[in-house]
Amino acid sequence: MATIEKPSIKSIKLQQQAQLTKLQLKAEAEMEMLDTMREYMKHIEFAVKYQTEITTAFEELEKHKMLYDKASKESDLAQKKYEDALKKPKSGLQSLKTMVTGKDAASVVQKLKTKAKQKSKTLDEARNIYLLSLQGYNRLVQLYEKEDLPNLMQKLDGKYYETVQTLVNSFSKFQEEVSTSGLTTSETIKQKASLINREKDLSQFLADNNTIFKETSDIQFEPVGLDQTKELVVDEFSKISLGKHLGELIAHDDLIASLQAIKEAELSGAKHLVDVYTNAPQTGNPNASMELIQDIQNSLDLFKCQRAKFGIQIETLKKLNVAPIMPPKPEAVTSSNGAATSMKQIASVLYPYTAENEGDLTVLEGDEVEIVETNSENPGWIKVKVIKTSEVGLIPANYIQVKVQQPLPSINLPLSGSKMVEAVYDYSGTEEGELSFKVGDQIECIDGINAEEEWWEGKLVRTGEIGVFPILFTKGWEAVAASVQAEPAPAQKRPVSMLLSKRQSGMNFKTDQSSVKSLPLRNEPTLFEVQTATVLYQYDATCDGELSLQVGEVIKVLSKDTGNEMWWVGQGKHGKGEFPSNYVRINENPIKVKALYDFTSSTPGELSFKAGDVLNVVQSNDVDWWDGEINGMSGAFPANYVEKIQ
Numbered sequence: 001m002a003t004i005e006k007p008s009i010k011s012i013k014l015q016q017q018a019q020l021t022k023l024q025l026k027a028e029a030e031m032e033m034l035d036t037m038r039e040y041m042k043h044i045e046f047a048v049k050y051q052t053e054i055t056t057a058f059e060e061l062e063k064h065k066m067l068y069d070k071a072s073k074e075s076d077l078a079q080k081k082y083e084d085a086l087k088k089p090k091s092g093l094q095s096l097k098t099m100v101t102g103k104d105a106a107s108v109v110q111k112l113k114t115k116a117k118q119k120s121k122t123l124d125e126a127r128n129i130y131l132l133s134l135q136g137y138n139r140l141v142q143l144y145e146k147e148d149l150p151n152l153m154q155k156l157d158g159k160y161y162e163t164v165q166t167l168v169n170s171f172s173k174f175q176e177e178v179s180t181s182g183l184t185t186s187e188t189i190k191q192k193a194s195l196i197n198r199e200k201d202l203s204q205f206l207a208d209n210n211t212i213f214k215e216t217s218d219i220q221f222e223p224v225g226l227d228q229t230k231e232l233v234v235d236e237f238s239k240i241s242l243g244k245h246l247g248e249l250i251a252h253d254d255l256i257a258s259l260q261a262i263k264e265a266e267l268s269g270a271k272h273l274v275d276v277y278t279n280a281p282q283t284g285n286p287n288a289s290m291e292l293i294q295d296i297q298n299s300l301d302l303f304k305c306q307r308a309k310f311g312i313q314i315e316t317l318k319k320l321n322v323a324p325i326m327p328p329k330p331e332a333v334t335s336s337n338g339a340a341t342s343m344k345q346i347a348s349v350l351y352p353y354t355a356e357n358e359g360d361l362t363v364l365e366g367d368e369v370e371i372v373e374t375n376s377e378n379p380g381w382i383k384v385k386v387i388k389t390s391e392v393g394l395i396p397a398n399y400i401q402v403k404v405q406q407p408l409p410s411i412n413l414p415l416s417g418s419k420m421v422e423a424v425y426d427y428s429g430t431e432e433g434e435l436s437f438k439v440g441d442q443i444e445c446i447d448g449i450n451a452e453e454e455w456w457e458g459k460l461v462r463t464g465e466i467g468v469f470p471i472l473f474t475k476g477w478e479a480v481a482a483s484v485q486a487e488p489a490p491a492q493k494r495p496v497s498m499l500l501s502k503r504q505s506g507m508n509f510k511t512d513q514s515s516v517k518s519l520p521l522r523n524e525p526t527l528f529e530v531q532t533a534t535v536l537y538q539y540d541a542t543c544d545g546e547l548s549l550q551v552g553e554v555i556k557v558l559s560k561d562t563g564n565e566m567w568w569v570g571q572g573k574h575g576k577g578e579f580p581s582n583y584v585r586i587n588e589n590p591i592k593v594k595a596l597y598d599f600t601s602s603t604p605g606e607l608s609f610k611a612g613d614v615l616n617v618v619q620s621n622d623v624d625w626w627d628g629e630i631n632g633m634s635g636a637f638p639a640n641y642v643e644k645i646q
Contacts, residue, residue: 071126136309243325361393435467532582547577587618594643607635
């Protein structure tokens with residue numbers, strides 16, 4: 001019978017040690033896994049918020065690009081109309097028209113010249129804001145890819161490489177203790193463990209996948225139409241709008257800086273707690289404070305990316321010696337009981353936000369909100385109250401723009417129907433038809449009153465002079481625009497022209513027949529109930545219920561009551577649905593005209609047609625060029641090529 005050799009005490013101890021080492025390694029691995037998962041989720045949450053910042057910046061960039069494209073096209077068209085008017089020969093009928101209306105060709109040309117200049121200045125402003133927005137977006141993406149993304153990846157890796165190295169070294173040490181024959185194997189394992197290196201792994205990974213992880217190139221500015229300017233334009237006119245933009249940037253940056261300072265103080269306190277708990281474990285858990293530190297650091301990184309977008313724009317404008325025009329700061333006011341209180345800080349919502357979590361607040365673009373709390377514990381968020389509804393909650397801090405402070409009750413608002421504005425900057429007109437004025441001058445607004453237009457017609461009270469002026473150089477124009485918009489439209493139709501009245505009364509004009517054809521007499525347009533709009537930019541529907549748009553297409557506007565002023569309901573070639581309202585231009589109620597001659601467009605924005613075609617006129621404010629549509633396409637055409645259908 002074979003004798004069973006009893007295990008030696010040494011071998012039993014080695015087996016026990018092996019089991020103990022195995023259990024320790026397993027416990028360490030499980031704890032490491034739990035800690036890693038908690039950290040991982042925090043870092044993923046940070047990454048989502050960072051991507052939201054980039055997405056928001058890109059949407060803002062697209063908005064400014066669209067406004068620049070529109071301004072460039074309008075400037076090109078205004079310049080073309082002016083140049084065409086210069087080339088237009090005089091005719092006998094034109095002389096007759098001048099005699100009856102009192103408007104000679106020279107005054108029409110001057111008006112077109114002034115309008116072309118106004119559109120050029122509007123183009124400069126739109127280009128300036130687009131260029132600044134482009135700088136901010138590119139800076140944000142650079143910061144993300146070169147600094148924050150590598151740091152984020154390192155945070156997601158956590159202690160993975162250190163843990164693997166520790167586990168391999170522990171296994172190697174155990175091998176040495178169990179058997180001397182394993183020394184060679186143990187040395188090999190140690191050598192392999194020393195080669196574990198995150199940076200080398202990362203470099204090799206990026207090299208193997210360089211086509212996927214190549215660095216993103218900056219978005220470059222591309223001029224539109226005839227515009228060739230690629231730099232910021234700073235002159236006596238644009239410095240005002242740039243100054244206001246700089247003031248808004250600084251105010252927003254200051255707001256984020258105040259939140260950042262609070263978080264930095266919290267970070268200092270959390271680090272102090274870690275030191276205390278590490279030296280005296282019985283007083284608290286240092287790991288909990290380490291998690292808090294990670295949260296705060298992520299918050300600070302978000303603030304850093306937000307400020308980077310503003311910082312590059314602020315730096316650029318200051319280098320160009322643009323002086324900031326700051327929004328009013330809160331002032332101390334006295335309450336009814338004599339106590340001093342701070343004036344409420346008001347902001348405007350830039351982007352709509354739908355509440356996703358408890359404590360969040362749903363807001364719409366354009367909502368006026370009062371900033372309730374700037375030291376929120378939630379990074380990148382701010383507590384506000386919607387002025388209309390008094391609802392309070394959290395929204396993303398970068399979704400608002402500090403606007404103005406709530407006015408004191410003693411301030412008198414403009415009287416209903418008042419059309420007076422006050423100059424806040426000097427302005428020297430450079431073209432005939434422009435007003436020159438000084439700070440403090442009163443201007444009565446006469447025509448062109450529209451919040452979307454930057455030039456209005458007015459009368460300088462001090463001199464009685466009438467001309468166009470830039471509303472950005474005045475204050476009170478917002479109230480004037482609002483009051484005019486609120487006025488009910490007149491019920492009566494526009495009167496027929498003097499020239500038409502004389503024609504209908506049987507007055508016989510002796511004039512050349514060709515002259516009559518070159519500039520036919522026409523009625524003033526009458527009102528129709530159906531409202532149409534011309535598509536300025538292509539839009540492809542992204543979901544059911546949206547309407548795709550084609551440039552030049554004329555669509556019917558069915559409803560503007562969608563709950564969001566940026567979206568309307570319309571009907572066009574592609575069916576019926578919602579579309580972005582700033583992608584179209586509302587047309588005047590059309591009149592029908594018949595083409596007398598063929599016309600072939602020579603530049604983009606013009607409308608071609610054949611003699612005998614029937615067109616809808618959607619805009620006839622200009623003397624020589626009208627806007628119209630035929631077969632779903634629209635554009636400008638010479639007014640003397642058509643006659644009104646009776």
